[in-house]
Structures are given as structure tokens and as C-alpha cells.
Amino acid sequence: MLARTADNIYWVSRYLERADFLARLIEASNRISALPTTYAAKQDEWTSVLIASGADETFPDHFDTANEANVIAYLAFDDRNLSSIRNCIEFARTNARAVRTALTVEMWEHINSAWIKLKAFEQKHSDPTAIDREALIGFLDFVKETSSLYDGFGYRTMLRNDIYYFARLGVSLERADNTARVLDVKYQLLLPEHEPLGGSVDYFQWSAILRSVSALTAYHWVYRESIKPWNVADLLILRQEMPRSLIHCTSEVVRWLDAIGNQYGRHGNAQRQARTIQRKLESASIKEIFQSGLHEFVDGFITDNNGLAKAIAEQYLLG
Amino acid sequence: MSQGFFDEMTNGAADPRAIYSGVANWLRAAPPEILDARRDQAELLFRKIGITFAVYGEKDAAERLIPFDIIPRLLGGDEWARLEAGLIQRVKALNMFLTDIYGRQEILKAGIVPPDLIFRNECYRPEMQGHRAPHDIWTHIAGIDIVRVDDEDFYVLEDNCRTPSGVSYMLENREMMMRLLPGLFADHAVLPVDNYPDNLLASLRSAAPPHCADDPRIVILTPGQFNSAYYEHSFLADKLGVELVEGRDLTVRDDIVYMKTTEGEKRVDVIYRRVDDDFIDPLVFRPDSVLGAAGLMGAYLAGNVTLANAPGAGVADDKAVYTYMPDIIRFYLGEEAKLKNVATWRCREQDALKYVLEHLSELVVKEVNGSGGYGMLVGPHASKEQIETFRQKLLSDPDGFIAQPTLSLSTCPTSFTGGVAPRHVDLRPFVLSGADGVRIVPGGLTRVALKEGSLVVNSSQGGGTKDTWVLATNAK
Numbered sequence: 001m002l003a004r005t006a007d008n009i010y011w012v013s014r015y016l017e018r019a020d021f022l023a024r025l026i027e028a029s030n031r032i033s034a035l036p037t038t039y040a041a042k043q044d045e046w047t048s049v050l051i052a053s054g055a056d057e058t059f060p061d062h063f064d065t066a067n068e069a070n071v072i073a074y075l076a077f078d079d080r081n082l083s084s085i086r087n088c089i090e091f092a093r094t095n096a097r098a099v100r101t102a103l104t105v106e107m108w109e110h111i112n113s114a115w116i117k118l119k120a121f122e123q124k125h126s127d128p129t130a131i132d133r134e135a136l137i138g139f140l141d142f143v144k145e146t147s148s149l150y151d152g153f154g155y156r157t158m159l160r161n162d163i164y165y166f167a168r169l170g171v172s173l174e175r176a177d178n179t180a181r182v183l184d185v186k187y188q189l190l191l192p193e194h195e196p197l198g199g200s201v202d203y204f205q206w207s208a209i210l211r212s213v214s215a216l217t218a219y220h221w222v223y224r225e226s227i228k229p230w231n232v233a234d235l236l237i238l239r240q241e242m243p244r245s246l247i248h249c250t251s252e253v254v255r256w257l258d259a260i261g262n263q264y265g266r267h268g269n270a271q272r273q274a275r276t277i278q279r280k281l282e283s284a285s286i287k288e289i290f291q292s293g294l295h296e297f298v299d300g301f302i303t304d305n306n307g308l309a310k311a312i313a314e315q316y317l318l319g
Numbered sequence: 320m321s322q323g324f325f326d327e328m329t330n331g332a333a334d335p336r337a338i339y340s341g342v343a344n345w346l347r348a349a350p351p352e353i354l355d356a357r358r359d360q361a362e363l364l365f366r367k368i369g370i371t372f373a374v375y376g377e378k379d380a381a382e383r384l385i386p387f388d389i390i391p392r393l394l395g396g397d398e399w400a401r402l403e404a405g406l407i408q409r410v411k412a413l414n415m416f417l418t419d420i421y422g423r424q425e426i427l428k429a430g431i432v433p434p435d436l437i438f439r440n441e442c443y444r445p446e447m448q449g450h451r452a453p454h455d456i457w458t459h460i461a462g463i464d465i466v467r468v469d470d471e472d473f474y475v476l477e478d479n480c481r482t483p484s485g486v487s488y489m490l491e492n493r494e495m496m497m498r499l500l501p502g503l504f505a506d507h508a509v510l511p512v513d514n515y516p517d518n519l520l521a522s523l524r525s526a527a528p529p530h531c532a533d534d535p536r537i538v539i540l541t542p543g544q545f546n547s548a549y550y551e552h553s554f555l556a557d558k559l560g561v562e563l564v565e566g567r568d569l570t571v572r573d574d575i576v577y578m579k580t581t582e583g584e585k586r587v588d589v590i591y592r593r594v595d596d597d598f599i600d601p602l603v604f605r606p607d608s609v610l611g612a613a614g615l616m617g618a619y620l621a622g623n624v625t626l627a628n629a630p631g632a633g634v635a636d637d638k639a640v641y642t643y644m645p646d647i648i649r650f651y652l653g654e655e656a657k658l659k660n661v662a663t664w665r666c667r668e669q670d671a672l673k674y675v676l677e678h679l680s681e682l683v684v685k686e687v688n689g690s691g692g693y694g695m696l697v698g699p700h701a702s703k704e705q706i707e708t709f710r711q712k713l714l715s716d717p718d719g720f721i722a723q724p725t726l727s728l729s730t731c732p733t734s735f736t737g738g739v740a741p742r743h744v745d746l747r748p749f750v751l752s753g754a755d756g757v758r759i760v761p762g763g764l765t766r767v768a769l770k771e772g773s774l775v776v777n778s779s780q781g782g783g784t785k786d787t788w789v790l791a792t793n794a795k
Contacts, residue, residue, distance in 0.1 A: 002568050003579045097369070098544050101557040112369045162581060264582045319568065319579030 001102070003319030006166045008099040010317065012092045012111070012150075013170025019088035020147035021178040021212075022053055022075055023140040028211040030133075033068055035204060046071040052185040052212075055081055069129045072136065077128035085143055089118050092150075104157040107150060114146040162263050169256040169312070176249035176305055179213055179236055183298045190229040190294060206232050213244040233294060234286040246301055247281040253308070254278050260316070270311040277304045325469045325729040326741050327392065336470070338395050338794050341506050346390070346732065346739060354389065354734045357499045361387050364498075370491055370550050386783035387492060389499060392731045392744060392765040393507075394787065395794025399761055402465065402473050402748070405657035407757045408648060410461050410750045413480060413635050415651040417457035420634060421447045431646050436667075439718070440640075441688050442481075442633030444596060446603055450620055452629040454754035456526050458636075459627035460519070460591075462486075465658070465746045465763075467729040470794070474659045474726070475644070476745060480636040481628060482593050485764040485784075486749050487551035490515060490558075492764075492786040508791035510761040515749070516558035518760065519591075522753035523559075526625050527588050535588035537561045538578060540569070542594050542610045547779075552593050566594070571614030574621040589625045590615075596630050638687040638721045639665060662724060666717040675722040676713060679706050682722040683774075684713070697774060699725050728774055731785065733767055743768045745776050746787060761789035 029049045046066045050056040053075055062080055063070040076085045093115040100108045121139060125131050131139070151171065158164045183190075189205050206227045210216040215235060222239060223231050239245045254274045261267035281301075289297045325331075328339040335343035362384060365371075371382040394402070419426050420437055427434045437443050462483025464476040493512055497504050520537070527535035541552035543565050556563035562578065570577050570584065577584035597604045599611035618624045634640065640647075642663040645656045664671035664682075675682060684696040696709045713720055730741035748763030765785040766776035776782040 001581050002562055002564060003581055004565070004568050005562070006581045094544070097549075097553075099563075100369070100553045101563055108369065109367050113367055116366065166581075260581070266582075316581045319581075 001162055003317055005099045005102050006162070007313075007317035008095040009102055009163055009166045010170040010312075012095045012103075013167045014174040015088040015092035015095070016111075016147040016150050017171050017174040018083060018178065019085045019092070019143050021175075022083075022085050022088070023143040024214055025049055025052060025182070025212045026072055026075060026136075027140055028208040030068075030136075031211065032204060032208050048185045049075070052181045054083060054181065058082075073128040073131075076136070076139065077122070077125075077131070086118060086122070089114060089143070089146065102163050104153065106153040106157050110149050110153055111146070114142075114150075117142065162260055165256045165259045165263070166316075169253060169260070172249045172252035172256065173305065173309055173312075175244055176246055176253065177302065179244050179246055179249065180298055180302045180305065182209060182212055183233070183236055184295070184302060187295045187298060190233045191290075202229070203227060209236075215242060215244060218242060230286055230290065233289070237289065237297075238281065238284065238286055247278075250274065250278045250281055257312070268315050270308065270315045273304070273308045273311050277301070277308060280304075324727050324741070324743070325467060327467070327729050327731050327744070328741075330470055336794065338393050338790055338792060341503070342391065342393065342732075345503050351737065354739070355736060357389050358387075358734060358736075361389060361495055361499060364495065365491075368491070370487070385488065385778045386769060387495065388733050388767055388769075388783050388785045389496070390732050390734050390739065390785065391496060391503075391788045392746075392767075392785045394762075394789045396510075396789065396791050397793040397795060398473075399510075399789045401657070403759055403761070405473065406463055406748055406750050406759060408652065408654065408657050409463060409475065409478070409644070410458065410752055410757060412644070412648040412651050413461065413478060414455060414457050414752055416647050417480075417629070417632055417635050418451070418455045419651070421450060421452075421631060426647065426650055429650065431650050432640065432643050436637075436639055436643075437634060440634050440637055442596070442631065442637060444631030444634075446616060446620070447629070447631040453526055453528055453622070453625050456627075456752050456754065457629040457632045459522055459526055459629075459752050461628075461750045461752070462747045463658075463750060465748065466661075466726060468727050469729075472659055474661050475641075476661060476726075477638060477641060478636040478644070479747075480632045482595065483747070483749065484548040484551050484593075485747055485766075486515060487554040488784050489749070489762060489764045489787070491554075492784055493762075496786045507788060509788045510791060512760040512762045515760045516555065518751055518758040519555070520559045520561075521755075522751040522758060523589050523591055523625075523627060525753035525755045526627060528622055528625055530623070531588045536586060537589040537591065538564045538587050540564055540566070540590050540592040540594050540599075540611075542566075542598070546593075548593065555591075561591075566609060566611045569612035569615070571612055571618050574614070574618045574623050576612065576615065576618045576624045587624060589627065591627045596633065599626070599630065638663075638685050639667070639718075642721065661726060664722045666713055666720040666722060671722075672713065672717050675720075676710060679710060681725060683725055684709055684720055684722045687719055687721055695775075697725065700773070725774065728768075731765075731767065733769070733783075733785075740771070742771070743774050743776065744785065762787040 029045050032045050046068055049071055050059050050066060055075060058081060059074055063074060074081050078084045079087060093111050096103055096108060096111045154167055186209050189202055206229060207216055209232060210219050213236060219227060219235055222235060235242050237246045240248055242248055257271045257274050261271050328335050328343060330336050365384050365387060371384055426432050458480040460483060462479040465473050466476050467473055489512060523537050524535055538561055539552055539556045541549060541563055553563055564578055568578050570579060576587040578587050592599060594610050598608040600613060600615040601608045602613050603616040619626050642665055644660055648654060648656045664675050666672045666675055680698045682698045686694040696705060728743040731744045732739050733742040744765050744767045746763050746765050748759060751758040765787045767783045767785055768774055768776045769781060769783045
């Protein structure tokens with residue numbers, strides 16, 4: 001297939017996955033900031049959301065204060081923020097349109113319809129800082145549905161060939177990056193000195209972390225006990241059965257890269273790097289990670305994952 | 320009911336023409352709400368599928384729909400047979416003309432066509448002189464614009480030998496009609512058009528350079544998603560099952576064209592290019608173009624890749640050359656033209672210019688190199704200022720223009736909110752030329768001027784489209 005086609009397919013997936021993540025992140029933070037002040041440090045919440053989404057560097061160019069209305073407007077609706085949800089959907093649609101022949105009719109029509117709905121929403125709400133909670137919740141649901149349906153249509157209708165592999169690769173790589181970013185921002189909350197004292201402030205922060213990667217219910221099924229910070233870290237980093245954990249996402253990345261390599265009859269740098277990351281995660285234990293530094297571990301993962309994205313681009317996408 | 324025009328449904332009589340009796344009955348019986356509902360449904364579907372086009376020079380109009388009219392335009396089997404024979408004849412002559420112009424130039428030596436008309440033409444490519452297009456096919460895909468003024472004759476309004484567009488609408492309109500009005504469709508024996516993509520693929524395969532006898536790699540070259548016809552490019556790539564490439568996906572080495580894939584470079588044999596001559600190769604044509612690939616012309620001239628349509632084919636669809644088509648057909652085929660030409664004044668000729676200047680308010684004046692309805696004057700509908708502007712243009716560059724009488728284009732019933740009214744239509748059939756012959760599917764794109772009284776059917780000028788039904792039954 002054309003290198004540019006692979007690039008576009010891969011980025012449609014990444015943008016939609018990112019939009020989904022941002023929607024969940026905003027939802028989780030909304031819950032925290034709705035708590036009485038004694039339960040949560042409100043100001044920090046929205047700053048950390050900015051950092052987790054990677055928008056903290058450009059945000060001050062456009063807003064003075066990182067309050068709820070401003071941060072949500074910037075992350076969800078602002079076309080000046082390259083990674084805002086609305087831009088993710090628009091870029092995904094632009095990429096899809098460039099390669100619509102590589103998508104199935106269902107996938108294309110779905111993403112095109114989503115873009116038309118986005119335009120209608122924007123026409124109705126011209127001031128993004130004045131969107132009420134109800135409209136916001138409706139919008140975030142729409143975003144999550146857009147990503148899920150795109151995935152679902154792909155799963156149900158695509159031929160299992162390199163086009164499909166690149167689409168899945170984009171999802172897995174982006175998802176790993178998103179989970180790592182949440183961990184990177186919130187790691188202090190997971191450190192041992194924050195042991196639960198029953199109904200503490202932190203309890204709600206931990207559950208918010210789990211919510212942002214839609215893992216709150218999963219947590220209870222896996223651990224069958226109240227939320228403990230090291231379990232949260234374990235679930236999000238090392239649990240193979242957890243679809244947004246670093247280890248699971250990395251296994252998926254390895255899987256799709258192998259599928260591509262097998263189809264083309266040649267493996268390269270990207271496959272090697274992915275395996276190295278996978279081995280690191282497989283040989284790690286949560287105890288060791290805490291001993292040698294959670295922050296350092298997560299930071300190292302983000303660097304490795306970015307390096308892998310670069311290797312993938314060089315090997316396949318730039319042509 | 321408009322006076323003095325041939326209406327294809329009624330022909331001015333109380334009873335509809337026989338082939339239209341089914342449609343007329345349906346229009347009488349269908350409540351207006353049904354027509355409105357179907358029209359809305361069609362618009363929703365088109366928008367969802369993303370069948371949009373861009374209008375250049377209009378802000379905020381980045382993606383617009385071409386209005387679709389749900390009342391079909393009908394042709395009888397006998398009418399189509401005459402039309403088809405004329406189209407085949409015409410396109411054969413066009414290809415022979417191009418072979419001759421870039422070859423021995425017999426027609427110029429015989430004094431049939433004045434040489435300066437060719438050599439001073441912007442679309443003439445000196446780079447192609449002395450070159451033979453593979454299999455002597457120059458215009459693999461031609462769109463011939465046809466109009467009717469009565470129930471007998473078809474006139475050719477213009478030939479499009481470069482990159483005619485609209486075929487995706489022909490195909491999508493048919494899908495839409497089968498979905499929206501399945502009953503009406505089933506009541507008519509409509510000849511199918513959905514084998515067009517297969518025909519196109521077969522024509523392109525047959526036109527491949529000789530070195531790849533078995534399985535040529537075919538691609539469609541698009542200027543990209545901001546081009547007004549991008550939807551069509553992607554639609555065709557999908558239907559043909561070939562890659563849709565942009566210039567940046569191609570690279571040329573040692574006169575061989577490659578495309579950049581996830582598995583490295585792959586050789587390309589046939590390029591159905593939807594990029595104009597000027598932009599296909601910055602080394603030969605416009606140096607600032609990024610839409611083509613450097614070295615493409617070299618590869619073409621070396622015979623390593625087929626370009627469809629061939630560079631320089633535009634010299635045959637020039638509106639001044641058009642006036643010579645009856646002579647051109649006679650010269651190469653020894654036959655009289657089966658399709659009529661519209662009477663045309665060549666403003667390059669003194670007497671004609673004088674006449675045109677005196678009758679500007681009655682005539683249609685066109686730039687010889689123009690297309691898409693841009694740069695033309697429709698005398699009867701023009702303001703005094705517009706006429707004066709054209710007078711100046713004509714005086715300073717008479718060679719650049721032709722003029723035609725304002726044709727009484729036929730009308731077809733067209734649906735609007737609150738009713739049905741006749742509107743002017745034309746027809747663009749698509750004619751495919753391969754090494755193994757000419758292929759045409761029965762039908763084409765019917766374009767309709769939606770504004771009352773308007774004669775301009777171009778989508779860029781507010782025109783719409785209709786499905787064209789060629790019936791198995793005869794009109795007479």
C-alpha cells in the first residue's frame with residue numbers, strides 16, 4: 001500500500017483514540033471538581049489535566065487562569081489547540097478523506113457524519129467557555145461513541161490486511177501514550193506515603209485516575225478490594241488483561257507490527273524496538289518499579305514509546 | 320410552461336411523449352410531500368457519503384453538494400443508438416486528429432485546419448511533437464457535451480478531451496434513484512451503467528505500454544483532497560481497485576515511475592491522471608507545481624508509462640478547433656458527421672467578428688480555451704456592462720473567442736419545493752478509448768440549469784444533475 005495511505009490510516013486511529021482519552025479525562029476531572037473542597041484540591045486538578053493532555057505549554061498563550069471553564073474550552077473545543085477534541089475529530093476526518101478508498105464505506109460514513117455533527121454542535125454553541133454541563137456531557141458521550149463506533153466498524157468490516165494492521169497499530173500506540181501520561185502526571189498520588197486512611201482525599205483521586213482510563217470497574221474485578229495506590233499502578237502498567245495498561249498496549253503494538261512484518265516478509269527496527277519495550281515490561285514487578293522510582297519508570301516508557309513511533313514512521317510511513 | 324423550447328416530456332402537447340408516460344403518470348399521482356421527502360432524503364444521503372465538490376474562489380463553500388433532481392431524464396433506445404454511433408465516430412476522429420497533429424500533420428498540409436490554430440494554441444504541447452501515444456490513443460476518457468433542440472437531432476456543444484469529470488455523479492445518481500424510487504425504476508426497462516468502472520479499467524489496461532503485457536499496475540493521480548473533483552477521484556480509485564496517488568507519492572528514476580509504498584518502491588505502468596498538463600511535471604511544464612512528479616514526462620516519452628489522457632490532448636477540444644470537427648471527421652473517416660455541430664462564428668475571421676460584435680446581446684460568446692462555464696457571455700442574460708467588457712475582450716483578442724447562437728436547449732421536468740417546472744438540460748456521455756476499441760455505457764450525466772430560464776448547466780455555476788435513463792424501448 002502507499003506509504004501515505006498507511007500514514008493517514010494510522011493517524012485517523014491515533015486522533016480518534018486521543019479524542020476518546022480527552023473526553024474521559026475531562027469527565028473524570030469534572031467529578032473531582034464537583035466534590036466539596038475538603039475532598040479535593042480543585043485548582044491543581046485542572047492544571048494536571050492540562051499537563052496530562054500535553055496542552056500545558058500552549059494554554060497560557062490563550063488563557064490567564066487554568067479554571068474549569070477555560071481548560072475544558074481549550075481541551076474540547078478550541079481550534080487553536082492542535083490536540084483539542086474538535087481538532088482530533090476534524091484531523092481524523094481530513095486524514096480519512098485523503099484515503100477514503102482504504103476505509104470501508106461504514107467507517108468513512110461514520111467519521112464523516114461525526115464531523116458533520118461536530119460542525120452542527122459548534123454552530124449551536126459559539127462560545128466554548130459558556131457550554132453548560134448538560135451540553136458538555138452530551139458532547140463527551142458523542143466523542144466516546146464516535147471513537148468506539150469507528151473501532152467497531154473497522155473490526156466488523158475491514159479486510160485483515162496491512163490496512164487493518166496500521167489502523168490497530170495507531171490505536172494501541174496512542175493508548176499506551178495516554179495511559180502513561182496520566183500516570184506521569186498523577187504519580188505522586190500513587191507513592192507509598194499516600195496510604196489510604198479510609199475515605200481520604202486521595203481515594204477520589206485514585207478513582208478518578210481509574211475512570212480516566214475507564215478502569216474503575218475493572219479494578220474491582222481484578223483485585224476485589226478497595227482502591228490501593230500500588231494496585232492502581234499495577235493495573236495500569238503490568239496487567240496484561242487490562243486493555244489500557246502499558247503492557248497490554250505494548251503487546252498489541254508488537255502483535256500488529258509482527259503482522260505487518262509477516263505480510264511484507266521483512267522485520268526491522270520498529271519490530272525490534274517494540275519487543276525491547278515489551279520485554280522490559282514483562283520482566284518488571286510493581287515492587288521493583290516503586291523501589292527504583294515510579295516516575296522514572298513511566299518517563300522512560302514515554303521516551304521509549306515516542307522512539308518507537310519514530311521508528312514506525314521511518315520504516316513505513318514516510319515512504 | 321416555457322415557450323419555444325423542446326420539452327422532453329411533453330414536446331408542447333397535452334399528452335406526454337410515449338417514453339415519458341410512466342414518469343408523467345407518476346408525477347400526476349405522487350403527492351408533493353413525497354417529492355419533497357425524497358429530495359431531502361437524497362440530500363442527506365449525498366452529504367453522508369460525502370459526495371461534495373469545491374467551488375474555487377468561494378469562501379465558506381469548501382464543500383458543497385451538487386443539487387440532485389429526482390425526476391429522471393429519459394432517452395429512447397433508438398435515440399441512444401443514434402447518439403452512440405455519433406459519439407464513437409467523433410471520438411475516433413479526435414484520436415486520429417491528435418495522432419496526426421503530433422505526427423505527420425496531414426490535415427494542416429491539406430489546408431483543412433489552419434496551422435496557427437494549432438501552434439498558437441495554449442494546449443498544444445511542442446514536447447509531444449513527433450511522439451506517438453501508446454496505441455495511438457490520446458483521449459482515453461472523453462466527455463462529449465450534447466444538447467437537443469427538438470425530438471430529432473443531437474448537437475455537440477463541446478468536446479472534453481483532457482480530464483472530463485462527472486462520471487461519479489452518473490453512477491451515484493443511479494444508485495440514489497434505485498434506492499429512492501425503486502417502483503418507478505422497476506416500471507422502466509433502464510439499461511445499466513454500473514459496468515462503467517470495469518470498462519474504464521479494461522480500457523486503461525489495454526493502453527498500458529507494451530513492456531507489461533500481463534498485469535500492468537494502474538494508478539489514479541489526483542491533485543489531492545482540496546481539488547473540486549476529489550470525491551470523484553477517490554470514488555473511481557475505489558471502484559477500480561487501484562491506488563489513488565498524489566504527486567508526492569511518485570518518484571521517477573531512470574525514466575521509470577515508482578510509487579512509494581510501505582514495502583518500498585513499486586513500478587507504475589499506467590497513470591489515469593486527473594491533474595492538468597501544466598502541473599504534471601515541474602521539469603517540463605510549470606516549475607512551481609508540486610502536484611505532479613519531476614521526470615514524469617521523460618518516463619512517458621521513453622515509453623515506460625502511459626498517461627491517460629495523453630499530454631497535449633487538449634488541443635483537440637479547443638472551441639476553435641471544434642468548429643472544424645465536421646471537416647476533421649470527413650478528412651479521417653471519409654464520413655459525414657453523425658452528430659451536428661452548433662453553428663459557430665470564429666471571431667478570428669473578420670466577417671464573423673463584425674457580425675458577433677453587432678449581435679452580442681443575442682449570442683453566447685466563449686473563450687476558446689475556457690471550461691467549466693467560466694469566462695463566457697450569455698448575451699440575452701447579460702447586463703450592459705458585461706456586454707461592454709466582452710466587446711473590449713473581443714477587440715483585443717479576437718482569436719481567443721468563438722460565438723454561437725443562443726440555443727433553445729431542451730427542457731425536462733424538474734422538482735422544486737412546491738412543484739415541478741421545466742428546466743434546461745444537457746447531457747455528458749463518457750466515451751472510453753482503448754487499444755481494443757471504444758466503450759460507452761448507455762447514458763451519461765444529465766446536467767440541469769436550476770435557475771428559471773438559465774442555460775448554464777455547470778455545477779460551478781449553480782447547475783444540478785439528474786439520473787439519465789436510456790430505455791430498452793424506443794422513443795418512436
